[in-house]
Amino acid sequence: MDTLFSGVSVVTMDEQMRVLPDAYVGVTDGKISYIGNKAPEEQPQMIVDGTGMVLMPGLINCHVHLPMTILRGYADDHDLATWLNDYIFPREDRLDGRCVKAASLLAIAECLRFGVTSISEMYNFCDEIAEAVAESGIKANISRGTLLFDAENFDFETDIRCREMVELHEKWHNFDRGRIKVDASVHAEYTSQYPLWDAVAEYAYNNNLAMHVHLSETESEHESCKDKYGLTPAQVLDCHHLFDNGGIAAHCVWLEEADRKLLAKRKVSAVHCPISNAKLASGAADVMAMVKAGMNVCLGTDGTASNNNLDLFEEVKAAALMAKLKTGDPKAVSAQAALMMATVCGARAQRRERECGMVKVGMDADLILLDFTQPHLIPCHNIISNIVYAASGHDVCMTMVRGKILYSAGKYHTIDLKEVMKELGSYVMPQIFAEKE
Amino acid sequence: MDTLFSGVSVVTMDEQMRVLPDAYVGVTDGKISYIGNKAPEEQPQMIVDGTGMVLMPGLINCHVHLPMTILRGYADDHDLATWLNDYIFPREDRLDGRCVKAASLLAIAECLRFGVTSISEMYNFCDEIAEAVAESGIKANISRGTLLFDAENFDFETDIRCREMVELHEKWHNFDRGRIKVDASVHAEYTSQYPLWDAVAEYAYNNNLAMHVHLSETESEHESCKDKYGLTPAQVLDCHHLFDNGGIAAHCVWLEEADRKLLAKRKVSAVHCPISNAKLASGAADVMAMVKAGMNVCLGTDGTASNNNLDLFEEVKAAALMAKLKTGDPKAVSAQAALMMATVCGARAQRRERECGMVKVGMDADLILLDFTQPHLIPCHNIISNIVYAASGHDVCMTMVRGKILYSAGKYHTIDLKEVMKELGSYVMPQIFAEKE
Numbered sequence: 001m002d003t004l005f006s007g008v009s010v011v012t013m014d015e016q017m018r019v020l021p022d023a024y025v026g027v028t029d030g031k032i033s034y035i036g037n038k039a040p041e042e043q044p045q046m047i048v049d050g051t052g053m054v055l056m057p058g059l060i061n062c063h064v065h066l067p068m069t070i071l072r073g074y075a076d077d078h079d080l081a082t083w084l085n086d087y088i089f090p091r092e093d094r095l096d097g098r099c100v101k102a103a104s105l106l107a108i109a110e111c112l113r114f115g116v117t118s119i120s121e122m123y124n125f126c127d128e129i130a131e132a133v134a135e136s137g138i139k140a141n142i143s144r145g146t147l148l149f150d151a152e153n154f155d156f157e158t159d160i161r162c163r164e165m166v167e168l169h170e171k172w173h174n175f176d177r178g179r180i181k182v183d184a185s186v187h188a189e190y191t192s193q194y195p196l197w198d199a200v201a202e203y204a205y206n207n208n209l210a211m212h213v214h215l216s217e218t219e220s221e222h223e224s225c226k227d228k229y230g231l232t233p234a235q236v237l238d239c240h241h242l243f244d245n246g247g248i249a250a251h252c253v254w255l256e257e258a259d260r261k262l263l264a265k266r267k268v269s270a271v272h273c274p275i276s277n278a279k280l281a282s283g284a285a286d287v288m289a290m291v292k293a294g295m296n297v298c299l300g301t302d303g304t305a306s307n308n309n310l311d312l313f314e315e316v317k318a319a320a321l322m323a324k325l326k327t328g329d330p331k332a333v334s335a336q337a338a339l340m341m342a343t344v345c346g347a348r349a350q351r352r353e354r355e356c357g358m359v360k361v362g363m364d365a366d367l368i369l370l371d372f373t374q375p376h377l378i379p380c381h382n383i384i385s386n387i388v389y390a391a392s393g394h395d396v397c398m399t400m401v402r403g404k405i406l407y408s409a410g411k412y413h414t415i416d417l418k419e420v421m422k423e424l425g426s427y428v429m430p431q432i433f434a435e436k437e
Numbered sequence: 438m439d440t441l442f443s444g445v446s447v448v449t450m451d452e453q454m455r456v457l458p459d460a461y462v463g464v465t466d467g468k469i470s471y472i473g474n475k476a477p478e479e480q481p482q483m484i485v486d487g488t489g490m491v492l493m494p495g496l497i498n499c500h501v502h503l504p505m506t507i508l509r510g511y512a513d514d515h516d517l518a519t520w521l522n523d524y525i526f527p528r529e530d531r532l533d534g535r536c537v538k539a540a541s542l543l544a545i546a547e548c549l550r551f552g553v554t555s556i557s558e559m560y561n562f563c564d565e566i567a568e569a570v571a572e573s574g575i576k577a578n579i580s581r582g583t584l585l586f587d588a589e590n591f592d593f594e595t596d597i598r599c600r601e602m603v604e605l606h607e608k609w610h611n612f613d614r615g616r617i618k619v620d621a622s623v624h625a626e627y628t629s630q631y632p633l634w635d636a637v638a639e640y641a642y643n644n645n646l647a648m649h650v651h652l653s654e655t656e657s658e659h660e661s662c663k664d665k666y667g668l669t670p671a672q673v674l675d676c677h678h679l680f681d682n683g684g685i686a687a688h689c690v691w692l693e694e695a696d697r698k699l700l701a702k703r704k705v706s707a708v709h710c711p712i713s714n715a716k717l718a719s720g721a722a723d724v725m726a727m728v729k730a731g732m733n734v735c736l737g738t739d740g741t742a743s744n745n746n747l748d749l750f751e752e753v754k755a756a757a758l759m760a761k762l763k764t765g766d767p768k769a770v771s772a773q774a775a776l777m778m779a780t781v782c783g784a785r786a787q788r789r790e791r792e793c794g795m796v797k798v799g800m801d802a803d804l805i806l807l808d809f810t811q812p813h814l815i816p817c818h819n820i821i822s823n824i825v826y827a828a829s830g831h832d833v834c835m836t837m838v839r840g841k842i843l844y845s846a847g848k849y850h851t852i853d854l855k856e857v858m859k860e861l862g863s864y865v866m867p868q869i870f871a872e873k874e
Binding site for chain 2: 069070071072073074076077078079080083106107109110113114275277278279280281283284304307308309310311318320321322324325327328329330331332334335374375376378379380381382385386389390392394395417421424
């Protein structure tokens with residue numbers, strides 16, 4: 001046994017939603033090897049005293065754009081179209097691989113600090129993102145978001161974005177025994193056309209890749225699609241078989257009932273991003289309706305340019321609160337349900353449900369410790385309530401992926417933040433943010 | 438000069454909303470005595486190196502029930518009526534002064550930890566709450582929420598709650614040169630009747646006290662009042678002169694346009710409590726409409742039983758997000774506006790606008806430092822955006838009231854948390870929470 005957590009309160013998130021006070025959890029070869037109410041007979045290499053702490057599965061952030069972290073706070077309080085076209089896209093055009101890698105490491109440090117052990121990423125410069133993921137030790141499903149504006153001249157073999165998607169798949173899929181997975185991706189219905197959909201759908205199906213798309217984020221996007229095709233974004237993409245192999249659809253704010261049933265049938269998980277959707281005034285996704293229709297609903301922060309942080313605990317609380325507000329029912333999305341969205345449902349969305357999302361013997365030791373001794377978590381009548389409604393990612397004091405401690409007590413064990421800051425400070429920032437235009 | 442903050446980024450929240458990079462702020466005799474871009478000539482007793490830090494006014498939490506902190510997480514995911522009647526009221530009946538004082542100290546520790554330097558409190562056992570406030574060094578407007586269910590036998594002189602209000606006023610109003618102020622209070626329209634309103638209104642008017650009430654928190658409360666009186670809660674209370682001397686109205690979720698105009702005229706500030714209102718599914722107050730009607734709108738956490746913490750930074754972010762969601766306009770309640778609600782608007786609501794809410798020479802040194810060196814606050818294109826959208830109360834590393842450091846780097850300088858925990862652990866908790874019923 002490599003590590004033993006002793007005297008710790010465990011929120012297992014298992015099928016019985018067991019919460020174990022004063023328990024012992026052992027980790028061997030990267031996996032959870034022991035859970036009990038007394039110390040195991042086997043001597044561990046290292047004991048972590050969990051007194052006053054809560055041990056739980058690491059959170060899973062199912063929709064993020066790591067490199068956008070360098071645009072945090074760059075443009076706020078705009079609608080999605082203005083924000084994208086006038087601020088974000090022009091800046092993104094000036095990114096390069098070196099800056100993307102540094103920004104990705106910065107963002108991963110933030111994820112680990114806030115207890116996120118696995119992410120689903122969509123962006124470009126994916127090779128550099130994969131390098132950052134590989135070095136940092138976090139888990140990631142990475143996808144190259146493809147776009148198409150010129151359908152006439154499209155060729156899957158020569159299209160630069162599609163080539164990058166293929167190269168990403170060939171180089172990184174199942175890296176480190178599946179720590180990195182590669183998803184196929186079409187950025188969104190409104191940024192692409194059917195020849196791309198057909199080609200990417202075929203590639204995904206032939207290679208058994210899940211799909212990662214933005215879907216029905218804004219009303220105008222949803223309605224424009226209906227005007228154009230007479231079908232919703234979910235329907236038109238489905239007609240082109242984009243969801244034949246399942247996957248994840250980010251946002252889903254404007255889904256209709258038929259969309260929800262369709263996506264449930266296709267085993268497409270919705271990634272609820274309540275803070276980003278509120279900040280851009282896109283609306284509030286109807287989580288209860290999606291769940292009732294049989295969809296798996298997980299959580300995402302979206303990029304930090306529209307959030308503006310990667311603290312998924314904020315999303316957990318927001319998911320619970322906004323569902324109550326939307327339905328007028330304070331019982332909608334209970335604390336338990338919200339926490340499931342960030343753990344087991346996230347794992348399912350990433351096709352990692354047999355691997356993580358619970359504290360369970362045999363699963364990967366993707367675990368986090370929360371310090372429950374601070375005033376804002378006292379008293380503790382209900383651990384899950386305190387996690388969801390009172391805690392924040394700042395309460396995370398240790399983040400472990402596959403048994404390896406990647407963050408603890410202010411220290412990042414795999415990321416040299418000083419080096420990252422040097423990259424961002426001396427090279428990337430002036431280049432990108434000089435007021436030239 | 439007692440204290441000098443050097444090399445610090447200052448968010449002044451002054452009339453010009455100045456943000457001063459690499460500045461110096463001096464504190465003398467509890468007041469801000471110097472603001473400049475170089476060190477003052479006078480030698481300070483103590484220098485605080487502000488490199489990588491942001492100095493800003495302490496936040497003001499205008500609606501809280503400190504002692505309810507012992508009910509944190511005790512009952513979640515219920516509607517307001519069930520929550521109050523089946524869970525909260527029965528538990529509150531078993532509180533006593535000793536437990537209230539300990540719980541208040543615990544709650545004040547949390548306030549200070551999250552950068553709150555002044556609060557508006559409404560509860561009972563106010564003598565013990567005032568003792569906790571006095572000992573801790575925080576500022577507070579304290580009010581004894583009065584109720585009346587038996588109008589027949591009401592007498593202001595003998596009513597226990599009114600007597601407590603009078604005693605609170607006589608004993609604590611303007612304690613420590615106004616660090617404590619006492620407000621008059623009627624708990625809410627739906628928990629009282631007109632003889633109380635008349636009497637409390639008269640007492641407030643004669644003693645120049647502001648009023649603190651709950652107002653139109655839920656739709657059913659608002660509509661029941663209209664059924665009963667043919668007037669909204671704001672209107673019926675106003676008919677009984679409750680707002681003649683101004684004050685603060687918590688929640689204001691279901692105000693109508695006429696209410697907003699009336700309250701603006703009466704100089705009643707609305708305390709927006711977006712998280713509590715969402716959690717109890719009460720609704721979302723229309724901040725933009727209140728501001729347009731001329732009302733001063735500030736922020737409150739409400740008690741931790743319905744939030745479930747006292748991190749007002751969460752309310753700042755929620756106020757900005759929920760306004761965008763409610764109006765469909767991402768420009769509604771900008772980052773600046775949200776931060777004003779928690780500072781200058783809070784000071785105005787507390788009648789402390791000449792005393793605090795800004796970093797300005799002559800004002801009380803109610804100041805907080807935020808650590809801006811952590812990954813989630815990098816890069817920093819816009820300090821106010823990072824404070825509102827990316828930071829949290831956990832980033833506060835020092836809280837000062839009237840020049841005295843009350844919290845710094847995990848230490849509470851005026852509160853013995855171990856002693857508080859002993860009170861809560863060995864005495865209060867078993868008594869209150871033993872499963873007897």
